[in-house]
Amino acid sequence: MSAPRPLGPGPVVCIGETMAALAPDPVAPLETAGLLRVDIAGAESNVAMYLADHGVPARWVSAVGDDPFGRRVRDGVAALGVDVTAVRTDPTRPTGLLIKNPGPDGTRVHYYRSGSAAAALGPELLRTDALRDAGLVHLTGITAALSPSCRALVEETLAPGRPYPVSFDVNYRPALWRHEPAAETLWSLADRADIVFVGLDEAQALWGDTVKDAGSVRELLPGPAVLVVKDGSRASTAFLGPTAYTVPALRVHVVEPVGAGDAFAAGYLASLRHGGDPVRALRLGHLTAASALRVTADHGPLPSPARLTELLTATEGGWSGATP
Incomplete structure (x- = not known):
């Protein structure tokens, strides 16, 4: 484990696939749904869009097909203030597609991304x-699962001696790992990053019964200078070296949970970029995640600047039990 590397002054560069997304509107299982809304969905572009919302320069790097979905994806990300000049248009491969199927036990996501431009x-x-001027590079475990070339991209981005710090969201998606075990690969990638985000539930799904709490995740991943463990609607814990900081989650009426983890990562990184301490960073992570939880799309509006300031500077008592 090394000392935390400061984020540079350049943009946060988020690398990964964004797809066109179809979702029932209003929320309902696909079997009974009426209209389907066309949206966009991608973990890395979600992070970039929320960073832009927080005033942090963000660049999304990817590839889309030369098709209507690809143009919609690129335009949608750009409309939120993200630099998309490094997004390549592939003349032969399509833009990926996903379909959300909400149900009583959560939302299932069906992917149609094999052979996509981003793969x-x-x-x-x-x-x-x-x-060229990255202040931080952000990656997720999703990219590592898309293809051998994407895996090689993630591996090389995390190579020793890299000129930029790297944040890595484990973002375990079992549907993408049907043909190989994910546990060893995602552990190896995460342990090489400077900043890591992982949910306690996904850590337990990946690494088994030895993962009991946030502290045991830290024991498993000693490499990152900063490790953030998210425990759903309960709390999140940031480890800076061996020191832990924990902030309870806010009370939120959840409309649809997909995208909340990306929003949390963006809020945390935005606070770091603005010089925030670990507690403030965790709070901004929770506040940003709440914006995603309250909408059917992956990206929702932030609380007002006044409300953000009020909650970021609140006492522990004022924060506990608060709503965004």
Whole structure:
């Protein structure tokens, strides 16, 4: 474990696939749904969009197909203030697609992304201008599962001696790991990053009964200078070296949970970029996640600046039990 590396002054560069997304509106199981809303969905672009909402320069790097979905995806991300100049249009491969199927036990996501434009990304990307001025590079475990070339891209981005700090969200998606075990790969990638985000539930799903609490996740992942463990609607804990900081989650009426983890990561990173301490960073993570939880899309509006300031500076008692 090394000392935390400061984020540089350049943009946060978020690398990964964004797909067109179809979701029932209003929320209902697909079997009984009426209208389907066309939206966009991608973990890394979600982070980039929320960073832009927080006033942090963000660049999304990916590839889309030369098709209407690809143009909609690129335009949708750009409309939120994200730099999309490094997004490549692939003339032969399609834009990926996902369909959300809400149900009483949560939302199932069906992917149609095999052979997509973004699945052809590879480590040659690192030798373009896309990362030339990166203050931080953000990756997720999703990209590592898309193709051998995408895995190589993630591996090389995390190589020793890299000129930028890297944040890595484990983002375990079992449907993407049907043909190989995910546990060893995601552990190895996460332990090489500077900043890591992981849910306690996904850590337990990946690494088994040895994961009891946030502290046992830290024991399992000693490498990152900063490790953030999210325990659902209960709390989140940030480890800076061996020191732990815990902040309870806010009370939120959940409309649809997909995208909340990305929003949390963006809020935490935005606070770091603005010089926030660990508690303030965790609070901004919770506040940003609440914005995603309260809408059917992956991206929702932040609380007003006044409300953000009020809650970020509240006493522990004022924070506990608060709503955004």
